[in-house]
Amino acid sequence: MASLRSICTNDVVVFFLMSFFIQSDAQIRYSIPEEMRKGSLIGNVAQDLGLDLKRLRSGRARIVTGENVQYAELKTDKGTLVVNERIDREQLCGDVTPCSFTFEILLENPMELHPVTIEVLDVNDNAPTFQSKHLDFEISESATIGSRFVLESADDADVGVNGLKDYILTANTANDNFVLKQHLNPDGSRYIQMVLQNALDREKEPRLNLKLVAVDGGSPQRSGTVHINIVVLDANDNAPVFNQSIYKATVSESSSKGTDILTVNATDIDVDANGQVSYSFSKSKTSAAGFFEIQPSTGVIFVAKEIDFEKDKKFEFWIEAKDHGGLTDTCKVEIDIIDVNDNAPVINVMSFSSPVSEDSPVGTTIGIINVKDLDSGENGQVRNYYALVTNAPLDRESVSEFNITVIASDSGKPPLSVKKTFNLKISDVNDNAPVFTRALYSATITENNSPGLSVLSVVAKDPDENQNARVSYILEECDIGGSPVSGYISVNSDNGVISAARSFDYEQTKQCLCVIKAQDGGSPPLSSNVTVKILVQDQNDNGPQMVPRSADVGYLVTKVVAVDVDSGQNAWLSYKLQKAADRALFEVGLQNGEIRTIRQVTDKDAVKQRLAVIVEDNGQPSRSATVIVNVVVADSFPEVMSEFTDFTHDKEYNDNLTFYLVLALAVVSFLFITCVVVIISVKIYRWRQSRVLYHSNLPVIPYYPPRYSDTLGTATLPHVYNYDTCRTTDSRKSDIKYMQPMSQSLVSVDDVGTESALNGQQRSTASTLVTSHFTNCK
DSSP states (O other): OOEEEEEEOSSSOOOEEEEEOOOOSOOEEEEEETTOOTTOEEEEHHHHHTOOHHHHHHTTOEEEOSSSOOOEEEETTTTEEEEOSOOOHHHHHTTOSSEEEEEEEEETTTTEEEEEEEEEEOOSOOOOBOSOSEEEEEEETTOOTTOEEEEOOOBOSOOGGGSEEEEEEEESSOOOSEEEEEEEOTTSOEEEEEEEOSOOOTTTOSEEEEEEEEEESOSSOOEEEEEEEEEEESSOOOOOEESOSEEEEEEETTOOTTOEEEEOOEEOOOOGGGGOEEEEEOSSOOTTTTTEEEOTTTOEEEEOSOOOTTTOSEEEEEEEEEETTSOEEEEEEEEEEEOOSOOOOEEEEEEEOOSEETTOOTTOEEEEEEEEOOSOGGGOOOEEEEEEEEOSOOOTTTOSEEEEEEEEEOOOSSOOEEEEEEEEEEEOOSOOOOEESOSEEEEEEESSOOTTOEEEEOOEEOOSOGGGGOEEEEEOOOEETTEEGGGTEEEOTTTOEEEESSOOOTTTOSEEEEEEEEEESSSSOOEEEEEEEEEEEOOSOSOOOOOOSOOOTTOEEEEOOOOOOSOGGGGOEEEEEEEESOTTTEEEOTTTOEEEESSOOOTTSOSEEEEEEEEEESSSSOOEEEEEEEEEEOSSHHHHHHHHHHHHHHSOOOSOOOHHHHHHHHHHHHHHHHHHHHHHHHHHHHHHHHHHHHHTTOOOOOOOOOOOOOTTTTSOOOSOOEEEEEEOSOGGGOOOOOOOOOSSOSOOOOOSSSOOOOOHHHHHHHHHHHHHHHHTOO
16 A cells, blocks of 8 residues: 655745545446447436536536546536447447546535546458468378377457357368367467368378468457468477477566566477477467567577566467477467566546645645556555645745655555645735834924925834835824814825825924824735824924013913823822922922912012922822022012022032023023113103003003923923022112123032033023023013
8 A cells, every 4th residue: 555745845844644535336337339429428426426517617627547548438418428439449448347447526616526437349341361471381191190280379358248159171173181270369269270180191182272361249240260271291290299288387576578488398209300399389279479589499488578567467479399399289388477566656637736825734635646457456556535635824924835756655575656746825814913113103393394294104014015014104084172183294105205284383292192093905904004204303493582571460470391201100290389488479380380370479588589480290209300489579680680690609610611601691682672662662661651550550561472382392491490580679760871781600400419500501501591581571
């Protein structure tokens, strides 16, 4: 019995199950005469198997056979079998009877296999024939009555009643010397002998001319003739005699040319030339012609050419011993051929499906193969069907194709095997969603940008192929400040480039948070999302707001803003006034960090006010940061400037001023002089109008709504800062004086427990902003 195993030659190993396919019990048999015309009807398969035509079509019904010639054809539209090739019974089966050939009808889904046997009936299309046209005999006149002479047998390729039926011996003239005797071999074949019934007389008839006619039993009857020429010899009255009537031997099919098999022996009691015997093959029909030869003088039979057990398993032939007088005797030789394992199994592919979809379930049939071995016994005589099926899930993204090697081995010694390799390709299905290369995309854009400016690109990869791997980028709808996100940004569906759809304003929008979806072109499509965060960077495009000199209860002095990058309750912030020179004058909003007055400012209040504000989160443990706010209450600008100078001297700054600080002071001085000129002009114009109101103690204080921005954008305060501001008890009585450029920063920074000095650029910027507040005050 042949064994099978499968080998997968890829980096990822997937095992395939080879299962034995059991054929169905539904078997049908038809009988047809040979030499039928192509297209002739053999039988109705659908009716005989109980199948409807729909099942034949859906099951892809077809004929499977391991033979090279397909004699029958299946018409699936009619369910019939018809003749596909000319069938010659003699060519197909030779002498074997009955003659038939077998094939299987294969149906899929579910798999069915129905054997069909077609018996080919013989017709009388061959006449008996002889190998020779003439048979020559030399017979001594002293031949004894009853001497036998073997005649050549006729060959009729037909069988049964159409085969060879009888022999007839005739003569041109009256002849009663010979009669014909027919003998039946154990295998059913015939051999004939011409028997001498009356003595010969060479002097009366030196030559005899006879005819041997072979006739068959067909209708009409056919016949064949061979001429027999007999030369009558003189004076040899003893024929050779074999010491055995039957000789038997065995020989291996692997025996080389010239190998001796056996020796036959015949003796003649005559002496001299009449007693010398020579050996030869009988003229009767023999299947051993060409395979064996005999030494004429010794009777040794040896191999003449290669023997093939798969073609001939046994040989039977006759050996004739003849003396010089023409007398003969015959013996039968039977040689059995021993099989050797000289044929490897043969793998025939009945069907093979490639490519196969990667989502095919485990157990999907890929192909059906048939294995045969021409040897016999343990050497392999097999005829089996196997199904090649998947034994594990397939994944095209891991392995796109497999090389599957099937090995069939027989049980001979040594065993022979054959390999056949199948290339199986895996087709893609849309089973992978696009995946972004990052979990979060972030970028910055400076405000006042040009619409259409490219901000960043998002990239998603899809391991599928073709249309299933084509990625499109889609902007998910959401709102930013009550407006659709599509009004702020847009995304290129092909390359994922995100562009600004408008010009951003930091004072209105500090960040843009959106979701981009990557969707493939499969059916149905698969997608994934990624968050994109765009931060807007501030530009110095807004001038500082003026701060009023006096305010009522609840006036907003400034606002402290802190941001915690944590989330949830860990980012809930609360503001408290930790320390103040006068707690009765200021308060801090617990949630918003706004510093407001809680009473009217009076002349008794100290000019220099220092506030310490602490910001705490709601985490466990809680984390905090502290900021120092310096507030000045003054009656005039010189007093204000002196107080700011005092604040500045309270801190130990680095005296190494940079070029940027000098430039900032120069700009501040220019702006201050300009503001003073404007203020004087306005004061002269309004002085008379405000005189009446002045005597009525109703202060005329123009009020400008405070404007502030988040400290450092959206980041948590990295240091503790001092916010400086000033107030006057009676701004209407203040004298406007030109101020000289300041040599030091107007803003002081107190660092509680951390580093204390701003760098030069920060101090310069802070000086510019605060000075602008004073020069715009009215």
